[in-house]
Amino acid sequence: MGHDPTAARVLEDTWDRDHVLSRFPHQLPVDVRTGLGDHWSVVRSAGLTARFADGADQFAGPDRTAAPP
DSSP states (O other): OOOOHHHHHHHHSOOOHHHHHTTOOSOOSSOEEEEEETTEEEEEOTTOEEEEETTEEEEEETTEEEOOO
16 A cells, blocks of 8 residues: 555566566576567476577577577
């Protein structure tokens, strides 16, 4: 109570799990669906890091990577 509308929304709304977790660039212990825009998404497997470079999302782990050609 007493917060401006934006602060109240941040504090009171229930946030989408995948939307929040997909913003973490570090390895996560769970799979996370990451939106790629234009109604596209990809599941980032547990253990992959994420970064946005050269205009594209890139995911990497100890023995695997996923990035556009």
